[in-house]
Amino acid sequence: MDLTTxxxxxxxxxxxxYFILEGFDFGVGALLPVLGRDDRERRVLINTIGPVWDGNEVWLITAAGALFAAFPEWYATLLSGFxxxxxxxxxALIxxxxxxxxxxxxxxxxxKQRWDAVITAGSVIPAVGWGIIFANIVRGVPLDANHDYTGGLTDLLNPYALLGGATTAALFLTHGAVFLALKTxxxxxxxxxxxAARITPAALALSAAFLTWTLTQRHTPTAVALxxxxxxxxxxxxxxxLVRREGWAFAGTATAIGLTVATLFAALHPNVLPSTTDxxxxxxxxxxxxNPYTLKIMTWVAVIFTPVVLAYQGWTYWVFRRRISVTNIPH
Structure with missing residues (x-):
């Protein structure tokens, strides 16, 4: 396997x-006005993700940095076109x-109500936005021979991309509800x-529709299996x-989100951003x-530091593994 792959x-x-870890705290933030009936309950919801939400965002920073260093053309076209x-x-994240x-x-x-509204909006917008972005990456966008984006905003808001946004939002809401059942x-x-029991069927229906549409456009045996x-x-x-096994339910939603993202990447390869025009x-x-030299240096850096980061984040989750309730929140 070459270094580009x-x-x-x-x-x-x-x-x-990133989608597995940030997905549940997006879900918690979006559900803040739904499950938090008063300030103490909203504080419980926020405290479930308080020790980990910023660590979860490190995955995005690392992914963006890796994209910039390993595939600069992809990074440049993606960030300018999108x-x-x-x-x-x-x-929204800020x-x-x-x-x-x-x-x-x-x-x-x-x-507090105003800031709670910001938390909710700051969770819903990325949950929808990431689905729209990744759907367009798989579908392809108008690019010229110089790899410059030649479309507009309306090209990104196509039916397939909007279905992708609805799918990620539904998955993250389900993931967040299951996480709250596990942590409270x-x-x-x-x-x-x-x-969680009420919204999971909707998430399943949207995911099935989105992945089926994806596979009709670009499919490989690996993507179908995923x-x-x-x-x-x-x-x-x-x-x-349904049987109140929150740990297994959380493992299931995390696996479903991970496999959905993996399906998109499997359908995309060997392309990274298809052109729909030229x-x-x-x-x-x-x-x-x-160039190969850059990729080689990056590979050694990843081999050395990735285990350290994973160990630290795993330790963080272990330390803050206990359930909490309103009894832990002072008046």
Whole structure:
């Protein structure tokens, strides 16, 4: 396996990890006004992700850095052509991070409500936006022979991409509800489990429709197998939710999200950004990659530091593994 393929797989792994980990805290933020009936309950919801949400975003920073270094042509075309969606996601993530830090700075209820609204919006916008972006990456966009994006915003808001946005939003909502059932006690745990049982069928239907449409455009045996496995994992998560096995349900939703992302990358390879207008404009793992020397240095850096990062993040989750409830939140 050549280094261009290795780094394509590593970037796929980084985005998969990001969607699995950030997916549940997007879901928690989006469900804040639904499951948080008062300020104490909303504080419980926020505290379930408080120790880990910023660490989860490191996966995105690492993925973006790896994309820039390993495939600079892909990075340049993607960020220039998808400028507005990326900008909206970035503003939403910044606002969400500020809201987590500022909502408790004043006791005023209206102050907290405003920041809670920012948390919700800052969770919903990326949940939808990432689906739209990755759907367009797989489908392809208008590129000329110089790999420059020649379309507009309306080209990105096509039916397939909008279905992708709805799919990721539904998956993250389900993932977040299951996570809350796993991490809380008392009435919140019960309500989160009931909500997860209600929305999982919708997530399954949207995922099935999106992945089927994906495979009709670009399919390989690997992509088909991954898509079927994703549907089975989400079905298993639904069954586990019904019998209140929150750990198995969370494993199921995490696996379903990971396999969905893997399906998109498997359907995309060896392209990284297809052109829908000029075939000469299509970016592949070969014409978008850095030189072999750069990829070799990056590989050694990844081999040395990746285990350290994984060990540290795993330790963080272990330390904050306990369930919490309103009894842990002072008045």
């Amino acid at each position: 290795v780094w394509f797989l590593l970037i796929a792994v980084l985005f998969t990890g 400028y507005l969606p990326f900008l909206l996601i970035l503003v 606002g969400r991070g500020v809201a987590f830090e500022y909502r408790h700075k004043r006791p005023d209820a209206r102050w 006690n008392g009435d919140i745990r019960t309500r989160a489990g009931n909500l 898509a079927v496995a994703a549907a089975l994992a989400l079905t298993g998560a639904f069954a586990a939710t 075939p000469a404009g299509t970016l592949t793992v070969l014409n978008a990659a850095s």
